[in-house]
Amino acid sequence: MLFAALTWQVSSHGPLVGRDAAVLGWFRREAAAHPWFTTTAHYFCKLGNIEVAVPVLLAAVCLAGWLGRRAGLPRGWLPPAAALLVIVVLPVVVTVAKDAVGRPAPGRTVPDPSGYGYFPSGHTATSAVAYGAAALLLLPWVRGGAARLVLLAGTPLLLLLVGFSLVWCDYHWPLDVLASWSLTLSLLTVVAAAVTAVHRPDRQDLTAGPAGPAGPDGGPVGDRR
Numbered sequence: 668m669l670f671a672a673l674t675w676q677v678s679s680h681g682p683l684v685g686r687d688a689a690v691l692g693w694f695r696r697e698a699a700a701h702p703w704f705t706t707t708a709h710y711f712c713k714l715g716n717i718e719v720a721v722p723v724l725l726a727a728v729c730l731a732g733w734l735g736r737r738a739g740l741p742r743g744w745l746p747p748a749a750a751l752l753v754i755v756v757l758p759v760v761v762t763v764a765k766d767a768v769g770r771p772a773p774g775r776t777v778p779d780p781s782g783y784g785y786f787p788s789g790h791t792a793t794s795a796v797a798y799g800a801a802a803l804l805l806l807p808w809v810r811g812g813a814a815r816l817v818l819l820a821g822t823p824l825l826l827l828l829v830g831f832s833l834v835w836c837d838y839h840w841p842l843d844v845l846a847s848w849s850l851t852l853s854l855l856t857v858v859a860a861a862v863t864a865v866h867r868p869d870r871q872d873l874t875a876g877p878a879g880p881a882g883p884d885g886g887p888v889g890d891r892r
Contacts, residue, residue: 740866788833791830
């Protein structure tokens with residue numbers, strides 16, 4: 668719903684577009700006052716490149732699939748398949764939205780001559796879906812507290828830095844980034860649902876573990892059937 672609302676605002680030049688320009692102006696003033704961060708911000712922007720983000724997701728897909736197969740997990744293929752599905756659907760949705768809205772780049776008043784639109788941000792969406800899905804796939808297999816903390820807190824922080832940097836470097840409007848985040852949440856819900864369906868407690872083998880001593884009838888001691 669948020670993605671649809673933002674798309675409507677941008678395409679119809681609604682009130683939020685004016686606020687968007689004001690927020691971008693603040694970013695530009697801060698970037699001029701703190702140029703030391705710009706170089707670092709460019710590196711964060713590159714994390715949204717397809718050639719960087721997608722291999723990370725593919726590695727997580729392979730690892731999660733292998734771990735599920737080794738553990739004999741029923742339907743262990745489902746979370747990796749869901750992750751692959753959303754990373755395939757993502758560029759279709761982003762491309763359709765870019766073509767439909769045709770938003771110009773920051774600092775321009777007319778669309779790009781090539782027809783390329785800047786709403787929503789492809790780099791933001793790619794990084795958020797790839798790294799977010801990778802974290803969801805690996806989280807059930809991570810036991811250490813520090814490693815889980817890195818996934819749970821570090822992944823959202825990384826995605827915030829990528830989106831922040833894209834606006835800081837004047838590559839995108841703030842609403843471009845916000846719309847991509849809202850779209851990402853919808854897509855990652857599919858991956859989260861698949862992970863939950865496979866790893867929920869009632870799917871675990873509750874009979875696993877060492878068996879107790881057998882009674883006369885072959886059942887465990889204390890069996891009153």
